[in-house]
Amino acid sequence: xxxxxxxxxxxxxxxxxxxxxxxxxxxxxxxxxxxxxxxxxxxxxxxxxxxxxxxxxxxxxxxxxxxxxxxxxxxxxxxxxxxxxxxxxxxxxxxxxxxxxxxxxxxxxxxxxxxxxxxxxxxxxxxxxxxxxxxxxxxxxxxxxxxxxxxxxxxxxxxxxxxxxxxxxxxxxxxxxxxxxxxxxxxxxxxxxxxxxxxxxxxxxxxxxxxxxxxxxxxxxxxxxxxxxxxxxxxxxxxxxxxxxxxxxxxxxxxxxxxxxxxxxxxxxxxxxxxxxxxxxxxxxxxxxxxxxxxxxxx
Numbered sequence: 001x002x003x004x005x006x007x008x009x010x011x012x013x014x015x016x017x018x019x020x021x022x023x024x025x026x027x028x029x030x031x032x033x034x035x036x037x038x039x040x041x042x043x044x045x046x047x048x049x050x051x052x053x054x055x056x057x058x059x060x061x062x063x064x065x066x067x068x069x070x071x072x073x074x075x076x077x078x079x080x081x082x083x084x085x086x087x088x089x090x091x092x093x094x095x096x097x098x099x100x101x102x103x104x105x106x107x108x109x110x111x112x113x114x115x116x117x118x119x120x121x122x123x124x125x126x127x128x129x130x131x132x133x134x135x136x137x138x139x140x141x142x143x144x145x146x147x148x149x150x151x152x153x154x155x156x157x158x159x160x161x162x163x164x165x166x167x168x169x170x171x172x173x174x175x176x177x178x179x180x181x182x183x184x185x186x187x188x189x190x191x192x193x194x195x196x197x198x199x200x201x202x203x204x205x206x207x208x209x210x211x212x213x214x215x216x217x218x219x220x221x222x223x224x225x226x227x228x229x230x231x232x233x234x235x236x237x238x239x240x241x242x243x244x245x246x247x248x249x250x251x252x253x254x255x256x257x258x259x260x261x262x263x264x265x266x267x268x269x270x271x272x273x274x275x276x277x278x279x280x281x282x283x284x285x286x287x288x289x290x291x292x293x294x295x296x297x298x299x
Contacts, residue, residue, distance in 0.1 A: 089282035105248030211263035
């Protein structure tokens, strides 16, 4: 089995063939002359040719070295271009599809802002939004989705998370609802009305119910919807009260009334998550920056 190719030897060979001098090649590569001499010996062993031979007081390339010179220069330049491709990255010329997994609240509220920023900064990029479902490492690892946005659980050190903003839950109801006449809803009044809740898993209780239970109260939940949009649509056309994330439903609550919840609930941290193998990718970095900007602009 052949030994793996050392790119540093190719770079050294390119320097030696360009300058025809061990001293000059050592200066170019910031090496000592003895170190460059040892590198030349390694190259000679690898190729099976002396490469440079003494002719009087100078070194001259062998026929084998002359045959390798152009090819070596091309390989080294291509490697350098590949490694500095991130430096030459231009978002405006990027043609790529990015897949973002997020819930309907994020898409409807922050999606338009994100798309406006993207159309200015990256006019050739396309965004594909996927409905939020079960969080998993595999989709991020395999590149099936580029970003997972929402309340991101700690699914292990393999996934990178970045906080975007904190949200809180509020109560929403239709225009003309009896609660519209009340400036501040009490726990007792809150429980007097029927409710629609939001749960992708069909759960009928959560932190709000835990806080009410601590007060010896309970509310009547008669409907469960999988998304904020569907729950808000139900509340808009009925007397049901819905509790939703405030910032994530800025758009969805248009034309409805909002009040503070009568009980304190834990704040909701909205984050974006990605796999470490895309952490240094300039294109992914740019999209993540646009997402952050969209969230900041929508405050």
